[in-house]
Amino acid sequence: MYGVGRTSSSIRPDTCNQKFTVWFYFSVKNVRRGQDVLFNVVNPSKVKSMYQDGMAPVVWSTTRPHWVRLPGDMNFYYRCPDHNDHLVSSFVFRFDREADIYKFAYCFPYTFTDLQEYLWTLYPKHVNCRIEVLSQTVQQRRLQMLTICKPGCLDPQNQPQDEPLKTVFVTARVHPGETPSSFVCEGLINFLLSSDCLAEKLRENFVFHIVPMLNPDGVYMGNYRSSLLGFDLNRCWHVATPDRQPTIHAVRDYILKLERNGVQKLTYHLDLHAHTAALNAFVYGNHFGDAARDPMQTVYAYKMHERADDFSIEQSDFNALDYKEGTARRNIGKVIPHAMTYTVEVSCFGYRSQRTRTVIPYQPESYAELGANLARAIGDVFNLS
Numbered sequence: 001m002y003g004v005g006r007t008s009s010s011i012r013p014d015t016c017n018q019k020f021t022v023w024f025y026f027s028v029k030n031v032r033r034g035q036d037v038l039f040n041v042v043n044p045s046k047v048k049s050m051y052q053d054g055m056a057p058v059v060w061s062t063t064r065p066h067w068v069r070l071p072g073d074m075n076f077y078y079r080c081p082d083h084n085d086h087l088v089s090s091f092v093f094r095f096d097r098e099a100d101i102y103k104f105a106y107c108f109p110y111t112f113t114d115l116q117e118y119l120w121t122l123y124p125k126h127v128n129c130r131i132e133v134l135s136q137t138v139q140q141r142r143l144q145m146l147t148i149c150k151p152g153c154l155d156p157q158n159q160p161q162d163e164p165l166k167t168v169f170v171t172a173r174v175h176p177g178e179t180p181s182s183f184v185c186e187g188l189i190n191f192l193l194s195s196d197c198l199a200e201k202l203r204e205n206f207v208f209h210i211v212p213m214l215n216p217d218g219v220y221m222g223n224y225r226s227s228l229l230g231f232d233l234n235r236c237w238h239v240a241t242p243d244r245q246p247t248i249h250a251v252r253d254y255i256l257k258l259e260r261n262g263v264q265k266l267t268y269h270l271d272l273h274a275h276t277a278a279l280n281a282f283v284y285g286n287h288f289g290d291a292a293r294d295p296m297q298t299v300y301a302y303k304m305h306e307r308a309d310d311f312s313i314e315q316s317d318f319n320a321l322d323y324k325e326g327t328a329r330r331n332i333g334k335v336i337p338h339a340m341t342y343t344v345e346v347s348c349f350g351y352r353s354q355r356t357r358t359v360i361p362y363q364p365e366s367y368a369e370l371g372a373n374l375a376r377a378i379g380d381v382f383n384l385s
Contacts, residue, residue, distance in 0.1 A: 009042065015228055016226065017223075021045045022177055026103070027101055031097075031100070032095065034094065036093070037092070042086055042087075049276055055361075058105050058106075058107060059093065059102060060103045060105075067109070069361055111220075115213050126193050129193055137217045139217045146208075148207075148210065167209065167258060167266050168270070169208075169211075172213065174271070177224035184367050187368025188372060189210060189212070190371075209258075215227055231245055233245055266336050271328040274345065278315065280315055280351045281351065287318045287320045289320070308377075309353050310353070312351075312352075349362065
């Protein structure tokens with residue numbers, strides 16, 4: 001048997017923003033079979049983390065082709081005097097194959113390349129789906145948008161003359177380290193493109209515009225919360241410019257143009273996120289101080305609560321906090337008053353089942369199921385189920 005090895009690595013801050021040090025993703029090779037190694041990941045910026053409540057990093061290896069969560073009791077999150085009292089996440093791993101390359105990450109990774117490979121599987125197989133490029137990022141990556149609806153519904157000769165088409169806009173990965181939101185987004189897309197009866201009714205009744213990765217540069221750079229230039233893009237919706245926040249500017253401009261042309265009417269905007277310090281899925285919605293609008297904001301949340309075992313109505317909150325003014329939810333809800341706009345949060349760790357009250361760690365498949373339920377709940381609101 002070998003002794004326990006030890007290695008320490010500090011998390012690199014986001015580009016142009018020293019405030020955020022959370023996301024990590026690294027590889028290890030040239031290992032010995034049976035070797036135990038204590039990994040110290042130094043200087044995470046989150047004082048409160050699900051790493052304190054059973055969450056642990058995920059691991060992949062050459063002969064372990066799917067990412068799996070490490071046992072929670074093998075992960076420790078604490079302030080360490082050996083590292084200048086910085087926070088440290090420490091976990092132990094025993095290597096089992098000398099020829100393997102191992103990878104470790106904060107949570108299930110989902111890269112810009114993963115998105116491109118996924119989109120390639122959709123095009124041109126689905127007649128209900130169109131993929132276009134809305135703009136380029138600072139580093140000239142594509143900002144892509146999917147449009148999902150019944151075939152031909154956007155052709156001018158097929159558009160209804162009496163009322164505009166109901167539209168749902170979905171955005172994800174404005175914060176690069178919130179990788180679960182990409183699995184949720186995939187699940188939503190896959191459901192909408194499926195042959196499920198409710199999916200067909202949704203395509204008949206709505207136009208879905210989906211931007212699956214709002215911050216491609218930040219994702220590519222391995223940031224946790226920031227863009228390449230160091231901006232928190234979910235605080236910039238009210239001040240976004242083409243040179244500093246081109247992706248937010250392009251999406252906001254597209255949504256406003258849809259409203260102005262009168263052909264489509266924004267019904268819902270779902271902005272998908274992931275939470276590092278809370279269990280479950282839940283939403284943040286707007287509070288308008290309006291007796292007519294405020295109850296309407298809660299309907300979708302209650303339908304999700306009825307539909308999804310992992311959704312918490314208790315954690316959902318409807319507010320008008322000033323410091324949230326630059327979020328997608330607040331800004332779009334302000335400039336398009338008739339739209340129901342939500343920040344959708346899902347835990348990076350797991351959920352407490354409504355049925356069994358036990359904590360169940362999320363897997364990519366259960367994140368995807370949440371995405372499907374986000375779509376199903378829209379059908380429930382409009383009695384399409």
